[in-house]
Amino acid sequence: MATVLELKGITKKFPGVLANDNVNFDLQSGEIHALLGENGAGKTTLMNVLYGLYRPDQGEIFRNGQPIAMHSPKDAITHGIGMVHQHFMLVPVFTVTENIMLGAETIKNGILARREVSGQIRELSRQYGLDIDPDTFVRDLPVGIQQRVEIVKTLYRKADILILDEPTAVLTPQEADDLFRIMRELTSKGVSIIFITHKLKEVLAIADRITVMRAGRVAGTTTPAETDEHRLAAMMVGREVILNVEKKPAEPGEEMLQVRQLHVADQRGLETVRGITFSVREGEILGIAGVQGNGQTELVEALTGLCRTRGGQVFLNGHDVTGKSPRPVIETGMAHIPEDRQRHGLVLSYPVADNLILCTYYLPPFGVNGVLHNRAVDENAGKLVQAYDIRTPSAYTVVSKLSGGNQQKVIVARELSRSVHLLIANQPTRGLDVGSIEYIHRQIVDMRDRGVAVLLVSAELDEIMSLADRIAVIYRGQIVAVVDADKVSRAELGLMMAGSAQKSEAVPAA
Amino acid sequence: MDWKRYGFIALIIIVLVGVVVLVGASQDSPKVIIVSMLTTTIAVATPLTLGALCGIFCERAGVVNIGIEGMMLAAAFFGWFGAIYCNTILKMPKMPSLLFGLLAAILTGGLFGLLHAWLSVTFKVDQIIGGTVINLLAMGISGFLNRQLFFESGSIFGGQVPHAPGTLPRIHIPVLADLPVVGKIFDQQPITIAAILLVVIVHFVLFYTRWGLRTRSVGEHPRAADTVGINVIRMRYANVIIGGCIAGLGGAYFTLESVPSFEPLMTNGRGFIALAAMIFGNWSPFGAWAAALVFGSASALQINLQQYRAYIPAQWAFLQQSYVVGLVPYILTMLILTGIIGKTTAPAADGVPYEK
Numbered sequence: 001m002a003t004v005l006e007l008k009g010i011t012k013k014f015p016g017v018l019a020n021d022n023v024n025f026d027l028q029s030g031e032i033h034a035l036l037g038e039n040g041a042g043k044t045t046l047m048n049v050l051y052g053l054y055r056p057d058q059g060e061i062f063r064n065g066q067p068i069a070m071h072s073p074k075d076a077i078t079h080g081i082g083m084v085h086q087h088f089m090l091v092p093v094f095t096v097t098e099n100i101m102l103g104a105e106t107i108k109n110g111i112l113a114r115r116e117v118s119g120q121i122r123e124l125s126r127q128y129g130l131d132i133d134p135d136t137f138v139r140d141l142p143v144g145i146q147q148r149v150e151i152v153k154t155l156y157r158k159a160d161i162l163i164l165d166e167p168t169a170v171l172t173p174q175e176a177d178d179l180f181r182i183m184r185e186l187t188s189k190g191v192s193i194i195f196i197t198h199k200l201k202e203v204l205a206i207a208d209r210i211t212v213m214r215a216g217r218v219a220g221t222t223t224p225a226e227t228d229e230h231r232l233a234a235m236m237v238g239r240e241v242i243l244n245v246e247k248k249p250a251e252p253g254e255e256m257l258q259v260r261q262l263h264v265a266d267q268r269g270l271e272t273v274r275g276i277t278f279s280v281r282e283g284e285i286l287g288i289a290g291v292q293g294n295g296q297t298e299l300v301e302a303l304t305g306l307c308r309t310r311g312g313q314v315f316l317n318g319h320d321v322t323g324k325s326p327r328p329v330i331e332t333g334m335a336h337i338p339e340d341r342q343r344h345g346l347v348l349s350y351p352v353a354d355n356l357i358l359c360t361y362y363l364p365p366f367g368v369n370g371v372l373h374n375r376a377v378d379e380n381a382g383k384l385v386q387a388y389d390i391r392t393p394s395a396y397t398v399v400s401k402l403s404g405g406n407q408q409k410v411i412v413a414r415e416l417s418r419s420v421h422l423l424i425a426n427q428p429t430r431g432l433d434v435g436s437i438e439y440i441h442r443q444i445v446d447m448r449d450r451g452v453a454v455l456l457v458s459a460e461l462d463e464i465m466s467l468a469d470r471i472a473v474i475y476r477g478q479i480v481a482v483v484d485a486d487k488v489s490r491a492e493l494g495l496m497m498a499g500s501a502q503k504s505e506a507v508p509a510a
Numbered sequence: 511m512d513w514k515r516y517g518f519i520a521l522i523i524i525v526l527v528g529v530v531v532l533v534g535a536s537q538d539s540p541k542v543i544i545v546s547m548l549t550t551t552i553a554v555a556t557p558l559t560l561g562a563l564c565g566i567f568c569e570r571a572g573v574v575n576i577g578i579e580g581m582m583l584a585a586a587f588f589g590w591f592g593a594i595y596c597n598t599i600l601k602m603p604k605m606p607s608l609l610f611g612l613l614a615a616i617l618t619g620g621l622f623g624l625l626h627a628w629l630s631v632t633f634k635v636d637q638i639i640g641g642t643v644i645n646l647l648a649m650g651i652s653g654f655l656n657r658q659l660f661f662e663s664g665s666i667f668g669g670q671v672p673h674a675p676g677t678l679p680r681i682h683i684p685v686l687a688d689l690p691v692v693g694k695i696f697d698q699q700p701i702t703i704a705a706i707l708l709v710v711i712v713h714f715v716l717f718y719t720r721w722g723l724r725t726r727s728v729g730e731h732p733r734a735a736d737t738v739g740i741n742v743i744r745m746r747y748a749n750v751i752i753g754g755c756i757a758g759l760g761g762a763y764f765t766l767e768s769v770p771s772f773e774p775l776m777t778n779g780r781g782f783i784a785l786a787a788m789i790f791g792n793w794s795p796f797g798a799w800a801a802a803l804v805f806g807s808a809s810a811l812q813i814n815l816q817q818y819r820a821y822i823p824a825q826w827a828f829l830q831q832s833y834v835v836g837l838v839p840y841i842l843t844m845l846i847l848t849g850i851i852g853k854t855t856a857p858a859a860d861g862v863p864y865e866k
Contacts, residue, residue, distance in 0.1 A: 073737050088734075089731070089733060091731045092731075094727070102740070103724075103739050105720045107719075110719060111719065
């Protein structure tokens with residue numbers, strides 16, 4: 001095998017951060033080389049250097065042994081490097097053909113040669129077993145197919161090195177399997193792939209070699225045969241990590257949250273929650289599994305009082321809280337870890353101390369007769385920063401300066417330090433590093449063991465499977481199945497998430 | 511643009527023409543009235559069409575432009591000034607003077623486009639504020655210079671408004687204009703004809719050329735365009751300047767084609783109605799033109815009804831009040847923008863500055 005690409009001694013500094021520190025990386029012809037690391041480990045910076053979006057402070061890039069200079073994505077394209085970004089770079093209102101030809105248009109007599117290009121796309125699609133129709137609009141395609149369009153976009157530009165940035169984040173397990181099949185197909189035809197991810201299972205399943213990055217440096221390069229999940233996780237984090245949450249069997253009590261025939265519409269007025277019924281008991285974790293965008297966001301917003309319902313009822317601890325605004329719902333005993341921590345969980349420009357009293361500022365000891373008691377606020381902050389291990393220079397640091405994991409800890413501290421009956425956690429570990437994930441998972445299980453009812457919404461199947469006691473699968477705004485977590489396999493869940501479950505097969509909601 | 515929309519447009523035009531036919535029945539034959547209404551409609555729709563095309567270029571590239579009104583007003587003034595300057599000071603004959611005036615108007619529009627691009631693309635100023643700045647600036651400059659140049663005794667024109675070189679002559683389109691009865695509809699002045707040609711040209715450019723594909727990509731998903739090597743900033747600049755030139759041509763309509771004079775604020779909200787036409791036409795040239803024709807027919811109603819004022823039946827006496835009829839275009843604008851004929855969709859990145 002020949003080395004098609006080599007990065008030597010790449011160093012990239014940003015103000016205050018050494019994002020890449022003397023990084024070496026190489027890619028062999030026809031291999032899948034996984035680049036593994038936590039958020040902020042420097043994977044993205046390295047790939048942006050390779051793709052011409054950043055200029056390295058030091059280091060060289062070699063293509064087939066020749067040194068090359070990268071000044072813009074155009075150079076990368078010229079050197080046969082294609083990138084499939086995590087957020088797709090596709091224009092929804094364009095057809096597949098238009099998206100693929102954009103920037104590299106074929107022109108005949110001054111007119112876009114759509115038919116010719118769409119023929120070429122059909123040919124490419126057949127060659128690599130991609131099965132895409134060049135004449136459909138991208139907005140009408142499922143995410144998995146859109147990703148293939150991105151892949152064809154790079155192949156159309158004659159790329160033989162493909163960078164896939166967190167490609168499975170938006171896919172169902174079945175779509176991910178399809179993607180892996182396609183990756184194999186591509187490498188068998190001579191394409192070399194750099195596969196960026198933080199999911200250990202996938203790396204072990206698909207990669208030929210694995211390079212792990214930590215804090216801007218290469219922590220090591222290995223192969224799936226020589227390593228396992230625990231060793232990879234330890235390389236990523238730099239210490240031993242408990243991957244599987246240890247928990248004792250649930251001891252469910254009374255029904256704490258009851259949702260009956262709930263209907264909710266999104267901002268455009270489309271009904272995205274279409275008649276959902278379920279309940280969560282004290283001392284159990286109910287996981288809502290589903291591919292993003294199947295109504296989870298609206299469901300949680302309706303339960304927490306953030307948006308209006310169209311029909312149905314919600315009971316919390318026996319009180320009807322349907323259509324109530326957030327404050328009465330919170331006062332009834334709900335804690336909420338929102339999906340988007342920066343938009344809905346925190347006031348980014350406030351210090352940690354103030355963010356810690358957002359739910360309770362008007363109550364004694366903080367608010368007395370409409371005046372804030374700063375001493376009480378400070379004491380509360382000091383206590384929680386210590387108890388929840390929030391790594392912050394001080395309690396007066398503006399919360400936007402903290403890392404994602406510590407921001408999430410601020411929310412967890414605020415929500416869980418109150419006396420609550422129900423915890424709604426929506427994507428509680430999205431974008432967090434392994435260490436923070438471990439911590440948050442521990443907190444959620446502790447809440448359950450103290451008799452709190454937990455509703456966990458997550459697109460990460462692993463998270464749902466390891467935390468939840470029961471799993472409700474949501475598909476197109478409806479619960480298609482409710483199953484016991486220890487009686488279902490990943491594959492079965494994946495199929496249900498893709499909508500293949502028959503309602504009659506589903507275990508009725510307890 | 512869907513057929514429901516075109517149907518609605520046709521319906522309104524038929525109703526408005528019908529009103530004039532009924533009122534003027536005792537004076538003229540329906541044939542004459544219909545031809546006259548359609549001729550006026552096409553002519554008065556010109557600045558609306560051109561304004562809307564300006565908006566389409568800007569917004570398809572992702573820059574909101576509410577400064578069309580100002581761009582047209584400034585162009586109307588400088589076009590008129592250019593024509594008079596060539597004619598009176600440089601002693602050029604009538605036609606070259608008018609053509610130089612036309613050029614001046616287009617350049618003025620282009621310069622204002624450049625200003626708008628500079629504010630909104632380079633400095634990322636809120637584009638509504640940027641457009642407002644353009645409008646206020648155009649009002650100020652045209653009003654001030656109008657006073658200084660033509661009404662101050664020390665000015666080059668000696669304190670009086672010189673005789674303008676007239677308006678652009680009608681172009682006789684062979685074959686079409688020779689048709690019996692309806693031929694008169696095609697007997698239009700050059701800017702009106704240019705506007706109709708531009709509708710076709712802009713449609714072709716936007717949807718069939720590389721330029722159009724790239725323009726639309728920059729207005730829908732600039733980052734995607736950037737990753738395939740398209741220079742977002744340059745595309746936006748170019749399109750806003752082209753849009754400005756087209757608005758400039760629209761401004762020339764007021765002082766070089768419609769009437770041979772300038773009055774402060776003479777665009778009178780047409781730039782905003784053009785914006786409404788662009789929205790109702792779903793950011794497409796033909797849609798915008800059809801919408802412009804609806805507004806044009808409302809103005810044509812006002813113009814044509816005046817001749818038949820004496821014949822308005824007693825129970826329709828309110829139509830005798832010219833301001834009542836004058837309200838029709840504005841009421842139509844509001845009606846149409848409420849979205850009663852369904853929603854339209856703006857380019858996704860419309861109004862969003864591009865951050866690398």
